[in-house]
Amino acid sequence: MTSENSRRKAIKNIVAGSAVAAIGSSVLTSFTNIPSTQNQTSTALKGNIQHAVCRWCFSDLSVEQLCIEAKKMGITGIDLVGPKDWDTLKKNGLFSSMCNGAEINLTDGWNNPQYHDTLIKNYTEHIDYVSKAGYKNLICFSGNRKGMDDETGLKNCAEGLKKVIGLAEKKGVVLQMELLNSKLNHKDYMCDRTSWGVELCKRIGSPNFKLLYDIYHMQIDEGDVIATIKANSAYIGHYHTAGVPGRHEIDDTQELYYPAIMRAIVATGFKDFVAQEFIPTAKDKLASLQKAIDICDV
Numbered sequence: 001m002t003s004e005n006s007r008r009k010a011i012k013n014i015v016a017g018s019a020v021a022a023i024g025s026s027v028l029t030s031f032t033n034i035p036s037t038q039n040q041t042s043t044a045l046k047g048n049i050q051h052a053v054c055r056w057c058f059s060d061l062s063v064e065q066l067c068i069e070a071k072k073m074g075i076t077g078i079d080l081v082g083p084k085d086w087d088t089l090k091k092n093g094l095f096s097s098m099c100n101g102a103e104i105n106l107t108d109g110w111n112n113p114q115y116h117d118t119l120i121k122n123y124t125e126h127i128d129y130v131s132k133a134g135y136k137n138l139i140c141f142s143g144n145r146k147g148m149d150d151e152t153g154l155k156n157c158a159e160g161l162k163k164v165i166g167l168a169e170k171k172g173v174v175l176q177m178e179l180l181n182s183k184l185n186h187k188d189y190m191c192d193r194t195s196w197g198v199e200l201c202k203r204i205g206s207p208n209f210k211l212l213y214d215i216y217h218m219q220i221d222e223g224d225v226i227a228t229i230k231a232n233s234a235y236i237g238h239y240h241t242a243g244v245p246g247r248h249e250i251d252d253t254q255e256l257y258y259p260a261i262m263r264a265i266v267a268t269g270f271k272d273f274v275a276q277e278f279i280p281t282a283k284d285k286l287a288s289l290q291k292a293i294d295i296c297d298v
Contacts, residue, residue: 049266049298050077050097052075052095052273053070054078054275057280060285063081063089064092067088073290074293075293077094078095079273079275079277080100081096083133086133097137097238097275098138098176099126101126102126105141106186107144107188109140109142109144110161111144112143120163123164137174137272139177140175153190154196175208178217179193179212179213181217181221182221183220186217194211197211211237213239214242216244216278229265229268230267233269238272239274241292248278248280251295262298274296
């Protein structure tokens with residue numbers, strides 16, 4: 001199964017189970033023989049970056065197992081976790097750093113008015129879920145172009161999102177649209193350039209609408225990562241990492257130099273989460289995650 005299919009399947013499963021948030025606590029999965037990193041306690045982190053990890057990249061672990069191992073590394077957030085797993089995160093003292101479950105999928109999004117009624121209903125419910133749980137960030141997607149021009153897509157996204165942004169402001173929730181590449185992984189996706197996403201932020205005109213800047217995706221579609229981050233930091237609310245090419249480890253096997261990117265992010269005054277979203281290829285996947293945290297902890 002390809003990495004993107006894995007992510008789509010993970011999101012589909014989360015969406016299917018998200019409604020349980022309105023019904024009390026979820027049942028916790030028992031666990032035994034949890035795999036561990038070599039160093040049970042990582043070196044104290046510098047505190048300049050809030051570290052998170054995307055749940056779908058480590059789907060061979062239960063949510064509970066991932067929480068336990070992540071906490072040993074100093075990770076404080078788990079990305080892309082829906083309401084049904086929030087009890088598990090809270091039990092383990094971890095934050096749902098980028099909530100999801102309100103989206104339809106990655107291709108049918110806010111740029112198409114035919115989905116607005118469904119999306120408005122979903123996001124109205126999930127904004128309330130996120131707020132009541134004490135979380136802040138909720139992901140959203142533009143959807144695919146399907147022959148639509150950029151201006152029409154901007155107009156449609158702005159019109160739809162403005163119908164829920166007031167509630168987000170009231171509840172203290174930040175809607176974050178992810179930038180995805182349309183060159184390789186998400187053919188036809190509309191929000192595939194920082195400039196387009198920034199223009200949408202300006203049209204919505206709310207501090208509660210930001211961009212999820214995925215470093216991997218934007219390196220593929222536009223490059224110039226550090227300069228782009230510096231120029232547009234006011235509109236970026238969250239970051240994802242992965243190695244280019246391949247979406248694997250962020251070590252010296254790939255073309256991006258993450259220490260410099262992280263220093264640039266810190267220099268903008270960014271205080272929110274940077275989440276690891278690479279697909280590990282090493283046999284010891286948790287060791288790869290530990291190394292990624294060490295690389296990014298500038």
